[in-house]
Amino acid sequence: MKNVMSVDVEDWFCVYNLSRLIPFADWDRCESRVERSTLRLLDLFRRHRVEATFFVLGWVAERFADLVREIERQGHEIATHGYSHRLLTFMQPEEFREDLDRSLAVLARATTQEVRGFRAPSFSLTRRTLWAVDILRASGIRYDSSIFPVGFHPDYGIADVELAPYPLAEGLIELPMGVAEVLGQKVPCAGGGYFRLYPYALTRWLMRRCNDQGRPVMFYLHPWELDPGQPRVPGMSPARRFRHYNNLARTEERLERLVSEFSFTSARNLLAGQ
Numbered sequence: 001m002k003n004v005m006s007v008d009v010e011d012w013f014c015v016y017n018l019s020r021l022i023p024f025a026d027w028d029r030c031e032s033r034v035e036r037s038t039l040r041l042l043d044l045f046r047r048h049r050v051e052a053t054f055f056v057l058g059w060v061a062e063r064f065a066d067l068v069r070e071i072e073r074q075g076h077e078i079a080t081h082g083y084s085h086r087l088l089t090f091m092q093p094e095e096f097r098e099d100l101d102r103s104l105a106v107l108a109r110a111t112t113q114e115v116r117g118f119r120a121p122s123f124s125l126t127r128r129t130l131w132a133v134d135i136l137r138a139s140g141i142r143y144d145s146s147i148f149p150v151g152f153h154p155d156y157g158i159a160d161v162e163l164a165p166y167p168l169a170e171g172l173i174e175l176p177m178g179v180a181e182v183l184g185q186k187v188p189c190a191g192g193g194y195f196r197l198y199p200y201a202l203t204r205w206l207m208r209r210c211n212d213q214g215r216p217v218m219f220y221l222h223p224w225e226l227d228p229g230q231p232r233v234p235g236m237s238p239a240r241r242f243r244h245y246n247n248l249a250r251t252e253e254r255l256e257r258l259v260s261e262f263s264f265t266s267a268r269n270l271l272a273g274q
């Protein structure tokens with residue numbers, strides 16, 4: 001079974017965990033490391049013949065258009081992660097519309113593909129922000145991959161939605177983040193912090209379980225998760241520091257194993273039945 005490999009292309013300082021310490025207005029003053037880390041991911045995918053979907057942040061695409069072109073040149077899908085990485089939960093509908101359209105305008109200059117996919121920063125499409133669905137459709141988005149089908153996380157998740165891809169609205173498919181069902185409990189196996197936290201064997205077991213239950217896993221990573229040398233920012237809470245820095249040095253080696261043991265493709269190929 002084919003699973004989906006996706007990358008949220010953002011720099012190490014764009015994350016929600018750092019948003020209070022490094023506000024958006026200071027981003028241009030930070031040391032950018034996104035190109036180097038993304039090129040390492042591209043190299044890994046090329047060696048393992050993985051086609052992936054790259055949800056590129058508009059702010060990054062504006063500064064690194066050549067990187068977006070290189071992702072496309074290597075045969076991957078370009079999708080949008082919004083422009084400014086503000087969470088939907090902190091935006092008014094009109095602000096979200098502007099943020100999304102700005103990201104699409106930037107990506108249209110950097111890629112020849114029609115951008116069809118969207119992933120909200122920090123999976124912030126929740127019950128409270130379902131107003132975003134109409135805006136996504138109006139902006140030409142055909143699939144969303146922002147819903148984490150769990151109920152335990154304080155910042156994201158919708159507990160009682162389907163675990164397999166499903167129509168979110170007319171003309172808009174949802175590709176929810178990977179979650180396995182174990183003894184009636186929902187256990188994430190979608191990548192990111194979970195991939196760094198779990199022993200590799202647990203990720204493998206949970207993903208096999210999803211595939212055995214007939215579901216592809218929507219898997220994701222950030223380029224900064226392959227970069228143990230990124231600057232450490234003082235002032236982060238212990239919980240956030242753990243989530244952000246835990247096991248960064250192991251991600252690349254684990255990813256090599258994962259793409260050798262599972263089959264992955266892009267979201268567009270999955271939706272096309274390939």
Ligand SMILES: [Zn+2]
Binds near residue numbers: 015
């Ligand atoms: Zn993000």
